[in-house]
Amino acid sequence: xxxxxxxxxxxxxxxxxxxxxxxxxxxxxxTYYLFWYKQPPSGELVFLIRRNxxxxxxxxxxxxxxxFQKSTSSFNFTITASQVVDSAxxxxxxxxxxxxxxxxxxxxxxxxxxxxxx
Amino acid sequence: DxxxxxxxxxxxxxMGQEVTLRCKPISGHDYLFWxxxxxxxxxxxxxxxxxxxxxxxxxxxxxxxxxxxxxxxFSTLKIQPSEPRDSAxxxxxxxxxxxSNQPQHFGDGTRxxxx
Numbered sequence: 001x002x003x004x005x006x007x008x009x010x011x012x013x014x015x016x017x018x019x020x021x022x023x024x025x026x027x028x029x030x031t032y033y034l035f036w037y038k039q040p041p042s043g044e045l046v047f048l049i050r051r052n053x054x055x056x057x058x059x060x061x062x063x064x065x066x067x068f069q070k071s072t073s074s075f076n077f078t079i080t081a082s083q084v085v086d087s088a089x090x091x092x093x094x095x096x097x098x099x100x101x102x103x104x105x106x107x108x109x110x111x112x113x114x115x116x117x118x
Numbered sequence: 119d120x121x122x123x124x125x126x127x128x129x130x131x132x133m134g135q136e137v138t139l140r141c142k143p144i145s146g147h148d149y150l151f152w153x154x155x156x157x158x159x160x161x162x163x164x165x166x167x168x169x170x171x172x173x174x175x176x177x178x179x180x181x182x183x184x185x186x187x188x189x190x191x192f193s194t195l196k197i198q199p200s201e202p203r204d205s206a207x208x209x210x211x212x213x214x215x216x217x218s219n220q221p222q223h224f225g226d227g228t229r230x231x232x233x
Contacts, residue, residue, distance in 0.1 A: 045209060111160065
């Protein structure tokens with residue numbers, strides 16, 4: 001069965017600090033996909049990144065970076081020089097290959113509440 | 119480009135009333151999903167459709183919940199009769215082709231309160 005664990009329930013930082021959000025996943029499949037979503041106070045869910053299990057390259061997008069390590073089943077998310085606008089709930093999610101079918105159910109972690117103080 | 123559109127944004131109604139939530143997916147997306155978000159259970163998949171056909175409704179909590187997708191641009195989630203424990207934020211999402219490859223794009227959600 002799939003499982004996504006975000007052990008950090010809440011994180012509080014001061015603006016300009018770097019912050020890393022942890023995500024650990026469990027799956028029996030060799031082919032799977034990992035995602036991060038952001039839920040700002042306004043409530044919508046915003047897609048941030050998708051990564052497949054065969055691509056372990058780290059990715060950087062502006063102040064955001066992601067570190068995927070299959071050896072530890074982790075897909076961590078780092079925000080560099082955090083800003084107040086980064087305050088949100090961040091969800092990590094996992095989708096497997098469902099045995100070769102076209103759809104793998106998306107399983108979400110419980111989310112990490114990030115608060116960035118000015 | 120228009121994203122996933124949900125209506126209403128907020129709904130407050132009394133226990134026992136019928137509630138209908140609406141969703142318009144992104145044009146061209148052939149997968150549509152309904153999720154429920156609560157503090158206790160987080161984000162739960164209720165049901166999903168592929169090409170307007172329900173594929174997996176195992177997440178639907180009970181017979182009071184039903185969902186339809188009469189065409190590629192419209193879906194409804196209905197609760198009848200509603201109960202206070204149905205209070206939650208309900209999200210609709212859509213995806214292009216195989217969801218395991220493509221990200222799901224979410225609407226703004228409907229915040230439902232059952233009194």
